[in-house]
Amino acid sequence: MQQQLINLNPDLNRLQEEGYDIEVKGGHLVVRQIPYATSSKSVALGTLICVLNYASPTKISTPPxxxxxxxxxxxxxVNGQPLDAIINNSNRQQLTNELLATHYFSSKPLSGNYPNYYEKIRxxxxxxxxxxxxxxxTVTTKPLKKALNENRSNE
Incomplete structure (x- = not known):
């Protein structure tokens, strides 16, 4: 069902095709291996999680x-200062039994909302x-594309 949902929705399919590490879990779009800077000025990998807005069991609508x-x-x-411009709060929240969020971000586009999940995640x-x-x-937001390219160069 997860892969069918990704295949039937152009914005989810585009994220996967471009190499983002995506998964649909518990009514959420989960995007793993997103690089970010830490307070110690090092690079870590985090996970973006957003609620999916369903138009039908196999189609998603625009982000809510x-x-x-x-x-x-x-x-x-890069200087180790928190990204206060997008951090709305840093309260741990159990979104589902399997999904934990440590931060909640808000970055509103000029239009007021993202036109699709591809634009929101990107x-x-x-x-x-x-x-x-x-x-x-060398870090990338598209680790699956990087891994695919590395495997091809090793053949």
Whole structure:
């Protein structure tokens, strides 16, 4: 069912095809291996989690709002300062039995909402990873694409 949902929805399919590590779990879109900078000015990997808005059992609609949850340490800029511009709160929240969020982000686009899940995930991934990339230029928000390219070069 998870793969069918991804295949039938262009924005989820595009995320997967581009190499994001995505999973649909408990009514949420889970995106793992998102690089971010920590307070110690090192790079860590976190998880973006957002509620899926279903139009039918096999189709998703547009995101219900502009916010997203995150599991990881407090994301920081390259100088080790928290990304207060997007951190709404840092309260641990058990979203489902299997999904824990440590932070809740808010970054509202000019239009007021993201047009689809692809744009929402891409935007938040870039906000977080730009600081990680300043520390380590080899990090990527698309680890599955990187792994695929590395496997091809080893053949």
């Amino acid at each position: 709002d502009h916010t997203i949850s995150f599991n990881g340490e407090t994301p920081c800029n 935007t938040y991934a870039e906000i977080l990873s730009i600081h990680a990339k300043a520390i380590d230029s």
